[in-house]
Amino acid sequence: MKRVFLNECKMNIRTFLIWSLVVGGLGFFCITLYESMQGDMENMADAFSKMGAFSDAFGMSTLSIATIEGFFATEVGTVHGLGSAMFAAILAIGILSKEEEGHSGEFLFSLPLSRKKVLAAKGLCVFAALLGFTLVCTALYIAGFAFLGEELPVKEFALFMSGQFLMNVEIAAVCFAISALSGKNRMGLGIGIALIFYLYDIIGRVVPDLKDYIFVGPFSYANASEIFSGAEIRTAAVVIGIAVALLAAVSAFVCYERRDLAA
Amino acid sequence: MGYAIEIEKLTKNYGKARGVEDVSLKVAEGDIFGFIGPNGAGKSTTIRSMLGFLKFDQGKITILGMDSVKDHEKILAEVGYMPSEAWFYNSMKVSEVIAYAAAVRRKDCRKEAEMLCERLKLDTNKRIKELSLGNRKKVSIVCAMQHKPKLFIFDEPTSGLDPLIQKRFFELINEYVDQGTTCLLSTHVLSEVNKYCRNAAIMREGRLMMLDSHEIDDDTFLSYYEEDES
Structure with a gap:
């Protein structure tokens, strides 16, 4: 199992580096832009905060984008949220199905390993990649704050990055379960799932009648604007997130154990 | 029996x-x-x-x-299994695939693998994606035989194997x-x-x-x- 895990990590290292450096680098770049845009932001912040549902959706009614916290939450929060969700989905949705699509499954599954062990090794690889992704981005965002000489709001920042990590794990678990069911790499579906979760959260924040239901989606407990404005994260949202991730992971094991593997 | x-x-x-x-x-x-x-x-x-x-x-x-x-x-x-279509991970080298199969089996098969590669004329430095069907079959043979299965x-x-390699295979x-x-x-x-x-x-x-x-x-x-x- 250890060898499969290491081999899987090795095969995914390029994807991991590209995504973590691109998303983290974009976040770093956004942070460093703050100083040069600060003057203009002060004029724009007031206007942005009075755009009704749009301001609510992107958190600009509660946070001023003229502050570094507000700027980080609205700009980097969106970039990191979308980027990390897509990385999690793309990585997880292909990790099992690629064996059947690429016909390497007959080689892998002829080795003395149970399907459970293969699944566990691949699941651990996804988890490790998401953890590594979060750590790389965290380091780059901290570097951005240090570059500007701004104080990092440690508590909110830690909550945001932890929430994002859990959100990534939840999305990855859902895609992992789909990968266990499908003999083909459904990358498009993975990206679609990440975007649907994101849109669900945005629509829920724009449409007043849906506001009470956004806690079901994974983006709800990792919303940067809410976290940086000090709003309390609903425990139910986190519990649902963990439950969905566990249920999806268990489903992946049960389905993969029972189904025929394509040649 | x-x-x-x-x-x-x-x-x-x-x-x-x-x-x-x-x-x-x-x-x-x-x-x-x-x-x-x-x-x-x-x-x-x-x-x-x-x-x-x-x-x-x-x-x-x-x-x-x-x-x-x-x-x-x-x-x-x-068991040593050789599927009809020999597919591996394209980005890996032949030597890496052979070593990976042995490592998962927790066996040191280097000596046997070396002998098999020599007799089958298999270049272990090439990447899988560079190989023809015949050469991928040779990798499959080595992976199936190197651990001396029962x-x-x-x-x-x-x-996909040429006549000489077919003869050596048998x-x-x-x-x-x-x-x-x-x-x-x-x-x-x-x-x-x-x-x-x-x-x-x-x-x-x-x-x-x-x-x-x-x-x-x-x-x-x-x-x-x-x-x-x-």
């Missing part, structure tokens, strides 16, 4: 499509057993059921005295069989059955029939295929 493979009343259906039906087969230890039949007859389904790739509907499969479902991992540790399961192993099989290995050889090549196999069975339309002799003439051999088309 014990049996390396014992299949009792194996049935596997793919929804409404036919897989195999009521297949029973015994392969004695030390045998080179020819498994012939037209495309889609159920040879690969039988083999893939033996290896646990497919979940069969009915029947019982015993490999090397072990239950194919309960002792799945233990069986795979003692049972070989080969599914159309010689397609020399290797005979050498391992002389040391106690058993070989199940699924093939469409009559000469392979006649020359190398000691017993044979034919699979047609999902059913298995043992042959009285492995020495079959061309007309009889082709009749198995023609009748299937009618």
